[in-house]
Amino acid sequence: MPSEFELIARYFARPDFLEPGVAMGPGDDCALLTPTPGQQLAVSVDTSVIDVHFPADAPAWAIGHRCVAVALSDLAAMGARARWCVMALTLPEADEAWLAAFAEGFHALCAAHGVALVGGDVTRGALSIAVTVHGEVPAREALKRSGGRAGDILAVSGPLGGGAGGLHAWRSGVRDLADPLLAAYLLPQPRLAAGQALRGLAHCAIDISDGLLGDLGHLCAASKLGAELDVERLPLAEGLTAALGEDAARQAALTGGDDYELLFSLPATALAGVKHRLSDLGLHLNVIGRLKESPGIGGVGIGDLPTGWQHFPGAPS
Template sequence: MLGEFDIIARYFATPDNTSSMAGITLGPGDDCALLSPAAGTELAMSVDTSVVDVHFPGDAPPEAIGHRALAVALSDLAAMGARPRGCLMALTLSHAEPVWLERFAHGFRDLAWRTSTPLVGGDVTRGTLSIAVTVIGDVPVGQALRRSGAAPGERLAVTGALGGGHGGLRMWQAGGHDLEDPLLAAYLMPVPQLEAGQALRGLASAALDVSDGLLADLGHLCHASGVGASLDPACIPLAPTLEMTLGSEGALHAALNGGDDYQLLVSVPDAAWEEARRRCAECDVTLTEIGHVVAEPGILGVPETLSGVGWQHFTGDGP
């Protein structure tokens, strides 16, 4: 029987050189990790909890569950234009199954390595499966992207494509479990847009990640900025094979309301638009204009049949 300290030592212990990475002066093993902020930066921190059969299916591949738990947290750093520095994980398990843990840890560690986000501490306890990940990043002072700042006349744009997360969830629920499928990959193995977020610093006037659905998240950006928006639904980039899977109207509804896309939604002044597109292209990311900011509150251009509230806990509304 594995105890909590055995689990930490066997599956989540980090290399001895972790303390020399990214300003980490003390890594796992003590009561706290110690990080030294880089000169001229401020820390960006966010926590995201993933609960079995709420945020991911319990029978999903353990590698995907580990990857996804870290990816959705890192997406918040991307939305702020922050560089990852490290992360903490509080893992709650119903039981300690060595094969499952090894595969879960592999998925988590692989993304952590690829994004330079070392695991610097955490906790393991017993209960219903859930993974709470706290990410720590840094951003040059005064350069963090925020939800506030969008101004009338600016272009609204998104990175990548939308609707894949919702489409992948529907496929999984229908019995499709091939992670090579682009929709299933978008749902279970999302890619946080960290490079694009950093590239858009100094260009985008407002930003956030699309996690609850485009309309819901655009509403958050508009509220924070004290503006409204006009969308052109025909311009919204849809995930590959989404229309073939859900039909034209279903695909657009998924893109507008489905959530779980973890792309970036940004407001960009005209003068910065071409440079913003160029920088995103250098990151191998598309930046697509989908509308513009208006002075009047509300979101224009979306037919009532396609409107929704996105994902909300406790209301029963969601994917």
């Protein structure tokens, strides 16, 4: 069994790499990074925990991909370009086959987005992975949750409900990662290029991790606005209605979470431009409603829906 330092060297440290902006990578007490002049650093961390964020027996490769994807999704929502990450890995045991597959999934997604793993931490315990990502965005151009304006069109960058649909598929015994629902859940694609394409045109953005209603609630609160949803226009993930039925599919799209698409608002004058930029990226802009002056989210029409995923739901008031 490899020692802690052997497994870091074998699977995670790339001492010979010369990534742009990395003056010192793994191996010293800190990484030393050289940000680009004129850019602001965008920094975020997300933790992925066994049986909370992914099933215990999910393929290690997919766990490696997913823990990076969900962290990068926050950079996408700010319109940032991803640059560097550090990863704190807590493992029950040093299973080499598992680690090799996990590292492959992790490094493959990092490579796809030009992200360098510049450091981390390895400890023993229940499986959990915290990925801190660092991105760059031109000063004052970041997309915030708070920039929405009354009358803005609300749109999403792709289909919803796939995260919850994929979890349902996994629980029903589906194991083929080519299944579109399972892929949406276990192999989400962070919308980094879309986020950057929205800069200068969209007024505000957030990524959908907790569920559309929950994250729209965050967007509205930050922008001090309400929203009117057109529930009939929600783009549903491929195979979702067939797997869950119509009502549960819509519920999954509204509250399931784990979709990692971008939810953003834009003025009607920017609609054609944003559509164009997204279609150049192979993405479809889906209009799902509007921001409005009066508070609250209207148009949902299914009574009292739970708002979104919460790790510590408060007591009912």
